[in-house]
Amino acid sequence: EKGGYEHFMIKEIYEQPKAVRETMSSRLAKDDSSVLLDELKWNKHDLKAFKKIFIVACGTAYHAGVVGKYYIEKLARIPVEVDIASEFRYRSPLLDENNLTIVISQSGETSDTLAALKEAKRLGSRTLAVTNVVGSSIAREADNVIYTWAGPEIAVASTKAYTTQLVTMFMLAVYMADLKATVSPERSKELIKALRNLPGQLHEILEDVEPIKTFAQRYGFNEDVFFIGRSLDYAVALEGSLKLKEISYIHAEAYAAGELKHGTLALIIEGVPVIALATQSDVYEKTLSNIKEVKARDAVVIGLALKGDKQIEKYVDHTIYIPDTDQLLAPILAVIPLQLLAYYAAVTRGCDVDKPRNLAKSVTVE
Numbered sequence: 001e002k003g004g005y006e007h008f009m010i011k012e013i014y015e016q017p018k019a020v021r022e023t024m025s026s027r028l029a030k031d032d033s034s035v036l037l038d039e040l041k042w043n044k045h046d047l048k049a050f051k052k053i054f055i056v057a058c059g060t061a062y063h064a065g066v067v068g069k070y071y072i073e074k075l076a077r078i079p080v081e082v083d084i085a086s087e088f089r090y091r092s093p094l095l096d097e098n099n100l101t102i103v104i105s106q107s108g109e110t111s112d113t114l115a116a117l118k119e120a121k122r123l124g125s126r127t128l129a130v131t132n133v134v135g136s137s138i139a140r141e142a143d144n145v146i147y148t149w150a151g152p153e154i155a156v157a158s159t160k161a162y163t164t165q166l167v168t169m170f171m172l173a174v175y176m177a178d179l180k181a182t183v184s185p186e187r188s189k190e191l192i193k194a195l196r197n198l199p200g201q202l203h204e205i206l207e208d209v210e211p212i213k214t215f216a217q218r219y220g221f222n223e224d225v226f227f228i229g230r231s232l233d234y235a236v237a238l239e240g241s242l243k244l245k246e247i248s249y250i251h252a253e254a255y256a257a258g259e260l261k262h263g264t265l266a267l268i269i270e271g272v273p274v275i276a277l278a279t280q281s282d283v284y285e286k287t288l289s290n291i292k293e294v295k296a297r298d299a300v301v302i303g304l305a306l307k308g309d310k311q312i313e314k315y316v317d318h319t320i321y322i323p324d325t326d327q328l329l330a331p332i333l334a335v336i337p338l339q340l341l342a343y344y345a346a347v348t349r350g351c352d353v354d355k356p357r358n359l360a361k362s363v364t365v366e
């Protein structure tokens with residue numbers, strides 16, 4: 001059942017080109033002019049009614065929500081608040097019929113996410129579920145559902161569910177942007193074309209994992225690792241750090257790169273590995289200056305950048321490249337080396353990769 005792979009997690013990592021392709025395939029117009037989300041049937045008046053959107057989820061799905069906020073705000077220009085389900089449900093959120101609440105859940109059964117969805121409905125909000133399991137509790141409870149077509153995810157650590165959630169949030173944002181005319185038809189086409197390139201680019205990353213395996217073996221016995229990045233790179237850093245913690249038990253922290261000097265820089269000492277994500281061109285120079293700050297404390301910096309970026313090599317100890325893409329889509333590629341790093345670090349340390357201690361695949365109790 002593991003199809004020749006040693007663990008479900010690595011099998012699922014390798015299934016991402018297919019999972020991403022299936023999630024988008026029937027939802028893009030043949031001429032790349034638009035995203036077709038027939039499951040929604042919204043018109044521009046429906047969208048006008050959404051004064052604010054809430055995205056609510058747990059764990060990795062929450063991290064997909066952080067990226068989703070960025071997509072919707074940037075493309076569709078609707079304000080978005082992202083929250084952790086166990087916080088949202090108890091904080092008396094200010095919601096009514098002028099809001100849309102999007103819940104994201106691979107399993108569709110996470111109890112806090114389901115409770116958050118019920119609370120949003122009770123307050124009159126419209127609701128949309130993004131889930132991977134057809135007919136799950138969350139799918140049944142929401143007004144509308146968009147399924148991610150990742151296929152069954154068995155490993156506790158979520159991988160292909162996350163990348164398909166990102167693709168879904170991206171398609172949703174482009175769909176809303178088209179309806180609201182907040183992006184030009186040319187830009188929309190360019191984004192859809194970039195989306196179509198992802199499966200091939202994911203495949204390209206997965207063809208050469210040796211360098212990442214080497215880093216994992218080399219740094220797998222460090223007890224602390226930091227992930228830094230700005231804007232979408234920060235969102236991916238959050239996910240990279242969770243992945244590493246949960247399966248390799250290495251203490252990892254993700255920091256918005258500009259926030260380091262407000263405290264965390266005190267922890268950066270000689271030899272501490274720092275994974276610095278630098279895929280976002282609009283904050284690239286700022287990220288470089290944060291890289292210089294950690295280098296000045298003798299951290300070992302692994303840069304993660306888009307292919308063709310030669311500048312970064314001057315500032316870091318090692319570089320991992322991902323194929324060039326629109327910066328909005330970079331998270332979908334950038335997370336792959338981080339998943340692999342977590343996987344190989346866990347293998348190096350002899351951890352039970354598919355069933356990490358204390359964790360369950362689906363958290364159906366509070």
Ligand code: F6R
Nearest residue numbers: 059060061105106107110157158
């Ligand atoms: C981490 C992981 C968890 C889940 C979280 C939500 O790798 O898998 O953080 O993302 O428990 O689960 P779902 O998406 O099923 O609601």
